[in-house]
Amino acid sequence: MLKEIFNKPTKWSAMKQLIFKEIDDLIIDSLGIVSFISFFVGGVVAIQTALNLTNPLIPKYLIGFATRQSVVLEFAPTFISIIMAGKMGSFITSSIGTMRVTEQIDALEVMGVNSLNYLVFPKIIALLLYPFVIGLSMFLGVFGGWMAAVYGGFTTSFEFTTGLQAEFIPFHIAYAFIKTFVFAFILATIPSFHGYYMKGGALEVGKASTVSFVWTSVVIILVNFILTQLLLS
Amino acid sequence: MIEVKNIVKKFGEQTVLKGVSTRFEAGMTNLIIGQSGSGKTVFLKSLLGIHTPDSGTISFDGRIYSELSNDERRELRTEIGMVFQGSALFDSMTVEENVGFPLKMFTNKSAKEIKERVDFVIDRVHLVNAHQKRPSEISGGMQKRVAIARAIVNNPKYLFCDEPNSGLDPKTAIVIDNLIQEITQEYNITTVINTHDMNSVMEIGEKIVFLKNGLLEWEGSNKEIFKTDNEAVTDFVYSSELFKRVRKMYLEDDVK
Numbered sequence: 153m154l155k156e157i158f159n160k161p162t163k164w165s166a167m168k169q170l171i172f173k174e175i176d177d178l179i180i181d182s183l184g185i186v187s188f189i190s191f192f193v194g195g196v197v198a199i200q201t202a203l204n205l206t207n208p209l210i211p212k213y214l215i216g217f218a219t220r221q222s223v224v225l226e227f228a229p230t231f232i233s234i235i236m237a238g239k240m241g242s243f244i245t246s247s248i249g250t251m252r253v254t255e256q257i258d259a260l261e262v263m264g265v266n267s268l269n270y271l272v273f274p275k276i277i278a279l280l281l282y283p284f285v286i287g288l289s290m291f292l293g294v295f296g297g298w299m300a301a302v303y304g305g306f307t308t309s310f311e312f313t314t315g316l317q318a319e320f321i322p323f324h325i326a327y328a329f330i331k332t333f334v335f336a337f338i339l340a341t342i343p344s345f346h347g348y349y350m351k352g353g354a355l356e357v358g359k360a361s362t363v364s365f366v367w368t369s370v371v372i373i374l375v376n377f378i379l380t381q382l383l384l385s
Numbered sequence: 386m387i388e389v390k391n392i393v394k395k396f397g398e399q400t401v402l403k404g405v406s407t408r409f410e411a412g413m414t415n416l417i418i419g420q421s422g423s424g425k426t427v428f429l430k431s432l433l434g435i436h437t438p439d440s441g442t443i444s445f446d447g448r449i450y451s452e453l454s455n456d457e458r459r460e461l462r463t464e465i466g467m468v469f470q471g472s473a474l475f476d477s478m479t480v481e482e483n484v485g486f487p488l489k490m491f492t493n494k495s496a497k498e499i500k501e502r503v504d505f506v507i508d509r510v511h512l513v514n515a516h517q518k519r520p521s522e523i524s525g526g527m528q529k530r531v532a533i534a535r536a537i538v539n540n541p542k543y544l545f546c547d548e549p550n551s552g553l554d555p556k557t558a559i560v561i562d563n564l565i566q567e568i569t570q571e572y573n574i575t576t577v578i579n580t581h582d583m584n585s586v587m588e589i590g591e592k593i594v595f596l597k598n599g600l601l602e603w604e605g606s607n608k609e610i611f612k613t614d615n616e617a618v619t620d621f622v623y624s625s626e627l628f629k630r631v632r633k634m635y636l637e638d639d640v641k
Contacts, residue, residue, distance in 0.1 A: 160459070166489055254471055254473060256476070258435060258473065259475075261462075262435070263463070263487055264461075264462030264463045264465075
């Protein structure tokens with residue numbers, strides 16, 4: 153499948169429009185839900201950390217530190233990707249699966265269009281912008297943490313931002329974005345595979361979407377484990 | 386012209402096509418008929434290159450499909466128009482975009498030239514006020530017309546139709562049949578239609594291929610099908626009382 157995606161490319165003038173459409177469907181349409189979840193989960197992380205720092209000897213700036221580490225290292229790249237496996241993944245599987253069921257993929261093939269390239273390649277290219285979604289998630293997660301910590305009366309803005317800057321390791325950002333690129337590829341390909349090769353009717357489209365979500369999540373979790381071992385150990 | 390020589394297609398242990406040979410001439414509406422499970426769909430999909438026959442050859446004006454390179458096959462496919470049973474229109478596109486799709490993908494025409502050609506074929510299939518509508522916003526009959534327009538927009542040499550009348554009322558079905566026949570004759574296309582519809586057989590069957598259990602049981606025209614004494618054909622074609630009476634009247638008229 154992967155070889156065929158990059159084989160016999162569709163005409164650039166047509167591909168350009170497909171890529172813009174996929175950016176709109178997959179990236180732009182995800183910004184709302186990602187922003188909402190990131191802001192509030194960031195807030196919850198900050199509150200949970202603050203509530204667990206009961207020892208007066210532990211400095212309050214750890215709230216900012218813990219929020220940053222949780223959001224940047226795991227929440228934004230990994231857990232937003234799992235949420236996206238549900239949102240983007242099921243959209244990709246169901247849209248390609250419906251095209252399979254209604255013979256639209258056969259129509260492309262009969263016309264001489266490389267259907268895998270036509271359907272999957274623009275999704276892979278569109279998801280090259282996925283790190284921007286994760287970057288936004290990181291920013292809003294930390295911002296949500298700051299809002300919750302400061303306006304909830306758990307710490308001061310100065311202490312929180314001190315925590316944000318404490319023991320900052322630039323490679324952690326690189327690690328998060330390396331993961332993000334790998335997850336973007338997984339998000340584009342596994343749901344496409346389940347949609348493209350599905351058999352049956354409308355009921356099977358629903359089943360394929362569920363199976364695709366499960367497999368995409370499992371692969372993201374496993375790859376996350378392997379990459380963390382390789383990059384941080 | 387499409388020439389089929391002794392094609393065999395197996396799925397596991399089951400042999401669906403058991404050595405079918407026939408010839409489909411240009412400028413004629415060629416119909417494939419037969420009961421469900423007779424191998425019609427597999428035959429059509431083999432002609433389209435969706436299924437690869439286990440043996441035998443299919444040649445398109447002398448070009449043997451199995452001997453073509455991948456590039457030559459893609460090139461050949463641009464000469465093929467296909468009308469699918471469920472129309473297979475692209476949901477995300479308007480009628481105009483659906484029809485213009487093959488031109489956009491396979492020609493270097495400008496947007497203006499594409500628009501002119503699309504307007505011409507949409508007009509040719511008698512579609513009005515549908516250019517900007519999506520497939521879900523138009524009726525089944527209109528969807529079939531859009532599918533025909535998309536199939537002919539790039540001047541195909543070969544047109545394949547899978548059950549073009551399924552789901553249509555009898556009046557619309559006749560309009561679609563006549564439209565396919567007119568287009569076939571007008572552009573000298575080799576048209577192959579897979580159908581269950583006996584009205585189509587009587588109306589436009591210039592050549593009829595009858596399949597039974599994966600074998601070619603009978604072939605002839607819609608005139609000859611009235612006179613045939615092949616029991617399998619008469620059982621299938623004249624299974625309704627109405628068609629039995631039509632046949633009887635035709636044969637009585639013929640005798641007079």
